[in-house]
């Protein structure tokens with residue numbers, strides 16, 4: 001039995017840490033009369049038996065847009081815009097991706113997850129990392145465990161990350177898997193950049209804006225495998241959540257299980273072999289300044305058949321600043337979220353917070369709280385060194401006012417790196433054990449700061 005421990009990371013956010021890793025072996029678990037308590041979801045999150053109603057999502061035909069017909073593109077942009085303002089889900093057909101590639105990708109899912117556990121564990125996901133094999137999340141969470149196995153890996157355009165992942169973790173015999181998923185991810189990348197053009201048109205910021213923003217991207221591909229379960233009414237394959245990422249392109253096999261929370265109830269998106277389900281994630285919600293919605297969804301499991309889905313999560317390059325274009329901000333639509341980097345949000349979901357329906361709000365509060373603490377530390381540092389003029393402190397107060405600016409965010413991410421005062425820029429030198437704090441004009445642990453570019457950027461974010 002796993003005992004539940006809670007670790008505080010901030011006054012608002014707690015993460016669970018299981019005391020021991022237990023293996024999720026669905027075949028074994030299905031021989032038991034009951035499923036273990038850790039897989040049983042609380043009453044208010046359990047699957048609803050009456051969620052048969054279908055979610056009405058537009059079926060967007062991309063043929064006209066892809067062949068460059070302007071009127072077709074306008075229609076597509078309008079339909080996508082309507083869906084994204086409501087629930088953020090739509091489907092695309094005639095997307096240009098070969099059905100053979102999709103079939104090959106599903107075959108490899110089947111082949112990978114039907115291997116013995118020991119084999120799959122060669123690609124085991126490590127704590128705090130987003131990639132690798134996970135049998136449920138037994139080593140990660142202690143309750144509300146999902147009834148699924150996943151294999152996740154990174155993708156970046158024109159790189160060999162995918163191929164390298166398979167060969168490095170599973171060996172040279174898996175080169176073919178690497179080739180299939182490399183090709184699949186390249187196709188997903190192309191499709192998601194096309195969709196970014198459509199989103200740009202629909203938001204009135206031009207076709208190029210979001211395409212260019214995501215041209216370089218650090219995306220995640222995830223293979224989901226949901227084994228059958230003898231008590232599907234008690235558990236979930238994927239719990240209720242909004243994707244923290246930017247855009248998700250999902251292909252589900254013919255079993256079905258994807259549900260979206262719309263108009264106050266759970267509705268189903270039935271599988272359609274020639275369609276991809278697309279949805280807006282939290283990061284795009286922030287990029288659109290809250291105009292487009294990242295919507296709550298989940299995956300249910302069933303008694304009879306294993307289910308597979310392929311999820312491509314488009315994400316920005318890790319250090320790219322996520323901020324809406326100026327056109328989407330104004331007196332009537334002030335900034336809805338602070339600037340952030342995808343690397344910070346990804347780390348938040350992997351180390352501090354289990355992604356759910358409130359991830360973006362929790363993250364926004366968290367970075368602001370952390371930033372405030374960093375400012376205070378920075379302020380104490382400046383004070384403890386008694387720099388004449390203490391311009392650093394003045395700047396810091398300014399930075400707190402500019403909490404919503406990326407430059408202030410940098411303070412949280414990188415600071416304290418340097419402060420300004422006493423007629424120059426100073427960087428911190430770690431104090432030796434037992435070394436006293438500096439007094440008076442003596443700069444003590446502060447060394448003159450050399451790097452000009454850093455100085456400039458610091459001036460930029462402090463002033």
Ligand SMILES: C=C1C[C@]23C[C@@]1(O)CC[C@H]2[C@]1(C)CCC[C@@](C)(C(=O)O)[C@H]1[C@@H]3C(=O)O
Nearest residue numbers: 146220238239241243244245313346349355
């Ligand atoms: C950045 C991510 C976190 C999750 C995978 C993903 O790449 C995008 C979606 C996230 C997730 C699927 C949302 C539901 C909860 C979660 C824990 C899961 O059930 O898989 C999430 C993923 C995660 O591994 O943290």
Ligand SMILES: O=C(O)CCC(=O)C(=O)O
Nearest residue numbers: 224238257258299309311
């Ligand atoms: O498998 C599905 O249908 C949905 C999975 C999902 O929502 C996710 O992986 O983020």
Ligand SMILES: [Fe+2]
Nearest residue numbers: 242243248297
């Ligand atoms: Fe999702």
